[in-house]
Amino acid sequence: MATHPFRIANFRFYWLSRLTGTVGSSALAILIGWQVYGLARQTMDIREAAFLLGMIGVAQFVPLMLLTPLVGLVADSVDRRWIVRVTTALLMLATALLGFLTWQGALGLPALFGAAVLMGVVRAFAGPAYSALAPNLVPRESLPTAIAISSIAWQVGTIAGPSLGGLLFAIHPDFAYATITALFAVALAMIFLIGPVPQPAVDRTHRPFARIVDGFVYVRRNRLVLAAITLDLFAVLLAGATALLPIYARDILHVGASGLGLLAAGMGIGAASAAIWFSFHPMKNDVGRKMLWSVVIFGLAILVFGVSTHFWISLGALIVAGVADMVSVYVRSSLIQLHTPDEMRGRVSAVSQLTISASNELGEAESGLMAALLGPVGAVVAGGVGAIAITILWSRLFPELKLAKTFDPPEILELTPQHGAAQP
Template sequence: MSATPHPLTIPYFRAYWVSRLSGTIAATALAIIIGWQVYDLARQTMDIREAAFLLGMIGLAQFVPLFLLTPVVGLVADSVDRRWIVRGTTTLMIVTVSILGVLTWLGDLNLPVLFGAAVVIGIARAFSGPAYSALAPNLVPRESLPTAIAVSSIAWQVGSIAGPSVGGLLYAIHPDVAYAAIVAMLLVALTGIFLIGHVPQPPVQADHRPLARIREGFAYVRHNRLVLATITLDLFVVLLAGATALLPIYARDILHVGARGLGFLAAGMGIGASTTAIWFSFRPMQSDVGVKMLAAVLVFAVAILTFGLSTSFWLSLAALIVAGGADMVSVYVRQSLIQLHTPDAMRGRVSAVSQMTISASNELGEAESGLLASLLGPVGAVVFGGVGAIVVTLLWSRLFPELRLAKTFDPPEILTVKPQHGVVSP
C-alpha cells in the first residue's frame, strides 16, 4: 500500500489546523467567562433558580442568530472564498472580545452588554463554522482526506472542550489576563488563515436559484440516513445531557470551589478529550465505528448523570474527564462519517446543518438546562438530562440500524451531486 502524506506535513493544512484550534479555544473560553460573569452579576440581586434561568438565556442569545442564519451560511460557504469568511468572522470576534475586556477592566460591564456580545458571537460562529469545516478537505489530496477530517475534527473538539478550562483558569488568575489571552489566541487564528494561499473550491452553480441550493443541503441530510442519524443523535443527547452551562452554579453554590474550581471542573472534559484525541492520532479507529459511537454516547450520558449526583469535587472532576473522553469518541466518529459521506460541492451546506444541530445541542441546551434548573434545581436538571440521554441513545440504535451497522468510515462509492434533484448518486 502506497504511503500518503499526513495532513500536518502540508503547510496550508498545518496553518489551518493551528487557526482552528486556537480560534475554537478562544471562542469556548469566552463562552465560559461570559457565563460566569452573567451568573455572578445575576446572583447579586437574584436567587439561584432565577440566576440559573438567566444563565441559560445566554445560550439562547447565541443560538437564535445561528438558527436563523443556517440556510444562508451554508450557501455562503459553498459560494464565497472560505478563507475570507473565516478572516471576517475572526476579526469580528477580536473586536467584540476587546470591547468586553475594556468594559471589564473599567468595571462598567452589565447584563445587556453581555447579552449583546452573545448575539454577535452567535452570528460570527454561524458563518465561521461551515466555512472552517468545508475548507479542510480542499487543503489535502484525496488520499489524505480521511486523516485530514479526523485531525480537523480533533482540533475543533479539543478546542471546544479544552477552551472552557482555559477560560476558567485564566479568569481565576485575573479577568484582564483572560481577555488579553483570548484576543491573542484569536490573533493567532487570524494569522493562520492569512497564511493559507489560494485553494480550489467547487464552482458556484450559476444555474441554481439560491433557495433551491439551500434546499439541497437539507434534502441531502434528510435522505442520507447515516448522516441524519449521527447529526440527530448528537443533537438530542447533548441537548439533554449537556451540563457545562451549569458549571458556574456547581462551582459557586454546590461544590463551593469558586472561580478557580470552575476552571478545574471545565478542564475535566478537556483532559478527557485531549487524551482520547492523542490516542486516535496514533491508533485511528478502523472498525465497528457505529457501535463504538453508540457505546461512547452511553458512557457520556452515565458520566454526566454521575456528575449531577456528586457532591464531591474530585468525583465530579473524574466524571467530567470520562465524559470528555467519551464525547471525543462520538465527535471523531460523527464528523468523519459526515464529511466522508458528503460530496465536496455540498460540504458547506451540510456542515451548516450539522453546525445548527451542534449549536442547538450546546447553546439551546444551555437554555434548556437553565430552564430546567429554575424548575427542578440544578441537580434535578442534570439528572433528568442524563437519564433522557440514555433513553435517546437506546432508541436511536433501534430507529437507525444504519448506525449500528456502520463498520468503517469509507462511503461505499465516490459521491457526486445531481443539483436538479438535490440527491446523491454514484
C-alpha cells in the same frame, strides 16, 4: 500510504488558527457565563440565575438558527479562508470591547448578552467554512486523520481556554480579556498564511434557494448521515451540563473561578486524549456500534457528575464524558465528510452545525429551564437518563448505524441537476 496532514503547510496554519481561536472562544464563553452568573446572583436566587445562564445559550442559538440556510450556501460560494478571517476579526474586536467595559466598570448584562449573540453569528458563518475547508487541504485518504488532528486543536482549545480564562480572570479581569484578544489576533494571522486552496465550482444552474434546499434534502435522504447528526443533537441537548458548571463550581462544589476553569476543561481533557489516540490509531471497524456505545457511556458519566458532591469525582466524570463524546464526534464527522461531495460540504456542514448548536446552546437553555424547575442536580440526572434512552431508541429507528462497519460510503452520492437534490 496516506500523507500525514502535518506535512502539509496549509493544514499546519489551519490547525494553529483553529487551536488559538478555540482557546480564545472557549475562554471568552466561560468569562461571559461567570460574569452573567455573578451579576445575576446580586439580585436573584440560584434557580433564577440558572435560568438566566440558560438564556445565554438561546442568545447564541437564535442567530445561528436564522442564518443556517444562508451560511452553508456562502461557504460553498465564497473563499472559505475569507469567511474565517472576517469572523475571527469580529471576535477579536468584541473581546477588546468587553475588556474595555470591564476596565471602565461599565460592564452589564446587555453587553454580555450582545457578545453572546455575536458569538452565535460568528459560529454560524465560521463553523461551516472551517469544516468545509479542512478536506480541501489534505488528500482524501488523509481526511480521517486530519479530522482527528483537527479535533485535537478543538479539544485542546476547550481544555486550555476555560482553564486559562478562569485563572486569568481570578488574577485580573483586564488581563484575561487582553490575553483572549491576543489569541484571536494569532488565529487571524495564521488563517492569512493559508495559501490558495481548491474551491468547488459554484452551481449556476440552480437558484440560490434551490441550492440551499439541496443541503437539507441531502441530509434527509442519507439516513446514515441523518442518524449520526440527530443522535448527537438529542443526546447532548438532553445531557449537556456545561451551562450549569458555574452553579456547581460556586454553590455545590464550592471551588470558585479557578475550579470552574478545571471543570469546564474536564470534557476537553478526555476528548483531547481520545483525539490524540485516533490521530495515531484511526478507527476502522464497527464505527456505528462504537458511536452508539459512546453515547451511552456519555450519559452514564453525566449521571455520575450530576450526583457527585466531590470535586475530583465530578472532574473525573467529565473527563470520561469527554472521551465518550470524542468517539461520537470522530465517527459523526468522518461519516459526514466522507459521505458528502465537496460541492455540498458547506451546506451539509451548516445543517450539521445547526444540530450541534441546537444540542449545545439549546441544551444550555434546557439545562437552565430544568434547573429552575428541578434544581441543578435533578436537571443533570434527568439529562443523563434521557441521553441513554435516546441512544436505545435511535439504535432501533436507524439500523444503518449498527450496520456501519467502516467510514467508506457504499457509493458516491451526487446532485442530480434535473431535480437539484441529492439522490443515492
